[in-house]
Amino acid sequence: MKNSALHLVCATLVILPAFATSVTATGLSWTYQQIDANPAGASGDVALAMRTGATWPTVFYDGSNSGPGLNQQVVAASLTPVGWRPSGLGRFGSPDSYVRAEPGQDGRIGAAYFSDQDIRFTQSSVLGWQSSTVASSINPDAYNAPDVDYLSANRPVVAYSESQDLYVSAYDGLVWNTNTVSWAPGPVPYQGQSVSMAVDSQDGIGLAYYGVNSEVCFAFRDVFSGTWSGSSIGNLGSIQHLSLAYGPNDEPGLAVLRPDGDLDYALFNMQSGMWDVTNIATDVISERVNLTFNSQGHPAVAYVADEAGTDTVFYSINDGGGWADFLLPTGQDPTSGLYIDPQYDTDAALAFDADDIPIIAYYASDGLLLAYDPITPEPASAVLLLAGLSVATHRRKMH
Amino acid sequence: MMGRSNGTAETGRTAGQCLLSVAAMVLALMATPPVDAQVPIQVLDLGVGDSTTPDIAFDHDDQIVVSYRHAGEDALKLARGSDCTLISTLYDLGQPGRTSSVAIDSLGFPNIVHFSANDMPGEGLRYTLDGGALFGVSTVNITPDHAGYVPVFDLDSVDRPFVVYRRGPSSAPWFAFFDIPSGQWASEVIPGPDLAGSTDDRFVTIATDSQDRPVVAYFDTEDNVVVATLSAGGWSFRSHEIGSSPSADDSLSLAFDTVDAPHVTHAVGGTIEVLRFGILSVDTQTATTSGSPFIGPHAMAIDAGNHIRIVYADASDQSLYLAKNEYGWSSTLIEAGTVDATAGAAVALDSQGRWAVAYYDAVNDLLKAAGPDISSMVRGDLDCDGDLDIDDTAPFVLALLDASAYAIAYEDCDINAGDFNCDGLVDGRDIQPFVRALLTN
Numbered sequence: 084m085k086n087s088a089l090h091l092v093c094a095t096l097v098i099l100p101a102f103a104t105s106v107t108a109t110g111l112s113w114t115y116q117q118i119d120a121n122p123a124g125a126s127g128d129v130a131l132a133m134r135t136g137a138t139w140p141t142v143f144y145d146g147s148n149s150g151p152g153l154n155q156q157v158v159a160a161s162l163t164p165v166g167w168r169p170s171g172l173g174r175f176g177s178p179d180s181y182v183r184a185e186p187g188q189d190g191r192i193g194a195a196y197f198s199d200q201d202i203r204f205t206q207s208s209v210l211g212w213q214s215s216t217v218a219s220s221i222n223p224d225a226y227n228a229p230d231v232d233y234l235s236a237n238r239p240v241v242a243y244s245e246s247q248d249l250y251v252s253a254y255d256g257l258v259w260n261t262n263t264v265s266w267a268p269g270p271v272p273y274q275g276q277s278v279s280m281a282v283d284s285q286d287g288i289g290l291a292y293y294g295v296n297s298e299v300c301f302a303f304r305d306v307f308s309g310t311w312s313g314s315s316i317g318n319l320g321s322i323q324h325l326s327l328a329y330g331p332n333d334e335p336g337l338a339v340l341r342p343d344g345d346l347d348y349a350l351f352n353m354q355s356g357m358w359d360v361t362n363i364a365t366d367v368i369s370e371r372v373n374l375t376f377n378s379q380g381h382p383a384v385a386y387v388a389d390e391a392g393t394d395t396v397f398y399s400i401n402d403g404g405g406w407a408d409f410l411l412p413t414g415q416d417p418t419s420g421l422y423i424d425p426q427y428d429t430d431a432a433l434a435f436d437a438d439d440i441p442i443i444a445y446y447a448s449d450g451l452l453l454a455y456d457p458i459t460p461e462p463a464s465a466v467l468l469l470a471g472l473s474v475a476t477h478r479r480k481m482h
Numbered sequence: 483m484m485g486r487s488n489g490t491a492e493t494g495r496t497a498g499q500c501l502l503s504v505a506a507m508v509l510a511l512m513a514t515p516p517v518d519a520q521v522p523i524q525v526l527d528l529g530v531g532d533s534t535t536p537d538i539a540f541d542h543d544d545q546i547v548v549s550y551r552h553a554g555e556d557a558l559k560l561a562r563g564s565d566c567t568l569i570s571t572l573y574d575l576g577q578p579g580r581t582s583s584v585a586i587d588s589l590g591f592p593n594i595v596h597f598s599a600n601d602m603p604g605e606g607l608r609y610t611l612d613g614g615a616l617f618g619v620s621t622v623n624i625t626p627d628h629a630g631y632v633p634v635f636d637l638d639s640v641d642r643p644f645v646v647y648r649r650g651p652s653s654a655p656w657f658a659f660f661d662i663p664s665g666q667w668a669s670e671v672i673p674g675p676d677l678a679g680s681t682d683d684r685f686v687t688i689a690t691d692s693q694d695r696p697v698v699a700y701f702d703t704e705d706n707v708v709v710a711t712l713s714a715g716g717w718s719f720r721s722h723e724i725g726s727s728p729s730a731d732d733s734l735s736l737a738f739d740t741v742d743a744p745h746v747t748h749a750v751g752g753t754i755e756v757l758r759f760g761i762l763s764v765d766t767q768t769a770t771t772s773g774s775p776f777i778g779p780h781a782m783a784i785d786a787g788n789h790i791r792i793v794y795a796d797a798s799d800q801s802l803y804l805a806k807n808e809y810g811w812s813s814t815l816i817e818a819g820t821v822d823a824t825a826g827a828a829v830a831l832d833s834q835g836r837w838a839v840a841y842y843d844a845v846n847d848l849l850k851a852a853g854p855d856i857s858s859m860v861r862g863d864l865d866c867d868g869d870l871d872i873d874d875t876a877p878f879v880l881a882l883l884d885a886s887a888y889a890i891a892y893e894d895c896d897i898n899a900g901d902f903n904c905d906g907l908v909d910g911r912d913i914q915p916f917v918r919a920l921l922t923n
Contacts, residue, residue: 116665135588136640138662164593164643164660164667165611165620190588190640209542209589211615418664437640440663455663 127429176223331380778826
């Protein structure tokens with residue numbers, strides 16, 4: 084993101100009308116893998132990151148009943164040529180770990196989570212999972228939950244909040260250096276909760292959070308001056324969860340999940356200097372979403388929502404022509420034999436592999452699953468095939 | 483690797499008994515011929531038993547990693563080279579196949595493919611990941627049935643494994659890969675000409691090029707070398723006639739130059755040839771015509787300057803050589819008179835382009851590594867005068883009985899030189915290999 088474009092921007096809230104018209108399509112095929120047969124997670128927390136050139140998935144989750152060494156642990160399960168290899172990373176917080184994960188630049192992955200009242204960071208290495216404590220004595224609830232990303236040279240950075248103060252902590256190789264965002268002056272209150280963080284291509288740190296003024300705010304730290312600037316995305320009502328990511332040309336995008344199940348997408352428009360907000364889903368049951376851009380700069384999310392009375396995993400992507408919904412099947416997968424109905428309120432963690440194929444991890448009837456769509460290398464292609472079915476619609480829904 | 487002496491492990495043994503024991507073994511092994519070493523040689527394992535076709539790779543620290551069958555222990559093993567050789571048994575197989583294949587992934591972990599021929603559940607082609615503290619050590623089946631002979635495998639730049647193997651005589655080679663979307667291994671027949679030879683013939687090999695394309699080379703039934711490349715459009719094939727039929731002990735090896743041109747080397751007909759599959763033609767080089775050369779499926783490597791290294795054994799004198807094409811082809815003697823020419827030695831290059839080979843010393847039943855930068859520590863040199871000779875017997879016995887006394891008497895020496903089996907101890911288990919090494923030197 085070019086921070087100059089955001090300096091002292093008085094952003095205008097524009098909510099575009101949502102079009103709920105849907106069409107149904109067939110021909111897409113998802114494969115399913117069972118990561119953990121019996122995670123028995125009380126929470127639905129799942130995070131997904133891709134290792135080694137966006138090739139190998141690692142799934143982080145709360146392992147309540149996952150076997151010796153994994154019970155009550157934050158678990159990192161990694162797919163390898165010898166199958167899924169789980170590792171316990173330490174006790175998760177009460178009630179949840181609220182784990183989130185991101186890949187580094189060299190194929191490593193990192194995750195931030197609550198372990199009791201500590202905010203912990205862990206990352207993969209040849210020496211095993213290397214973990215450290217970022218902050219202590221933090222009330223482990225969803226409002227304070229950490230988010231993680233990497234600066235250049237694989238330097239991890241973690242953001243979190245406590246008592247409405249916002250913190251960003253970066254690891255310098257020896258210790259975590261914590262910056263209290265709330266101390267900075269600016270046009271928006273640098274106080275809030277439900278923080279989400281992303282790092283742009285110039286090492287600028289972006290924060291999205293629910294401000295103390297009841298508005299969704301965006302703050303940006305310029306890497307050269309070290310100063311924070313910000314803008315308000317607007318009063319969107321109560322906030323369940325935020326997920327910030329950078330798209331093409333470092334334009335920030337934000338997924339906003341509200342307690343009533345509405346899911347909005349906010350994109351900062353460099354030309355207008357405004358945030359464009361679009362409703363992309365209703366009846367979302369997941370308590371968290373993670374916004375992800377594929378390599379072509381298309382934003383995408385996955386979530387569980389009510390579909391005609393059935394909890395269903397949705398994969399939703401905007402290929403430039405509007406948001407298209409792909410519904411994952413329910414019932415029993417004929418190939419794997421797994422029962423793939425999503426568990427109520429589970430996260431649907433989304434990532435893309437090196438070929439932009441979507442991958443989704445979620446809790447299901449048969450445990451923690453990984454859904455992979457090898458038949459749909461380019462969702463835009465599928466959208467083109469369905470163009471005739473979706474004329475004059477802004478949103479499409481495809482099975 | 484630091485080792486520890488266990489001065490009390492042999493508490494019942496006196497110095498006199500030790501000397502008698504050593505002397506008895508000296509007499510028993512007097513017939514062992516001397517070795518004429520041209521480059522530093524390191525013994526990786528003892529009593530390997532039967533011919534093994536090892537594979538060698540360098541890890542991220544430029545230390546050698548060697549996979550091999552230990553017939554004496556019925557095990558697939560992995561040797562890691564350092565000042566002291568660490569040997570870890572990965573899996574007790576019952577009857578591991580002669581050929582194993584190793585590659586180092588992006589994290590530096592060894593990945594090994596081998597064939598298990600035992601009659602227990604789990605027989606077949608198997609994949610082992612020695613994933614250290616991150617993933618642990620685990621083995622899975624690639625093929626569930628009793629098939630998957632003479633496997634060779636490679637990893638691409640993002641650690642995707644590709645395996646080529648044969649399922650029987652005179653059929654097309656098979657190709658296995660890990661299907662990440664399903665989380666399972668999958669295999670398919672390569673839809674090209676049939677593979678020559680019988681079940682155990684190592685007539686097929688594989689490598690991945692810089693564009694992550696798996697490339698397979700094999701002898702077909704029409705005396706051709708076939709090069710099969712898997713890309714987005716499927717398999718494509720090229721072939722080149724070699725004029726002679728490979729014998730059962732022949733093999734071929736594959737590597738790429740800096741423009742991804744496949745190079746295939748073979749020793750069919752008593753000549754080591756290198757075929758370069760260029761854009762429009764196949765160019766042939768002759769590496770050597772002397773003796774009766776044999777190569778294995780991991781015999782060739784090409785450095786960043788496109789210099790080719792080929793390790794081969796000459797059956798006429800049971801010697802091991804390295805052929806190089808710097809300013810023309812030349813060969814360097816690695817070890818004379820000890821190798822099983824048909825076992826198949828392996829070569830690898832480190833990050834600086836320095837070579838190392840792994841091979842089976844059939845005369846002394848040893849697995850060895852050699853290369854210009856192989857550890858210079860002379861195993862058994864307990865008086866640290868730079869060689870292993872009869873003068874090392876007394877300090878070796880002292881090291882066996884009293885490490886503290888040894889440290890005082892030989893304060894400038896490293897007691898780990900007596901740790902022949904690299905278990906971190908100098909104890910009774912090192913006596914036999916000490917005597918053997920003493921005599922062979």
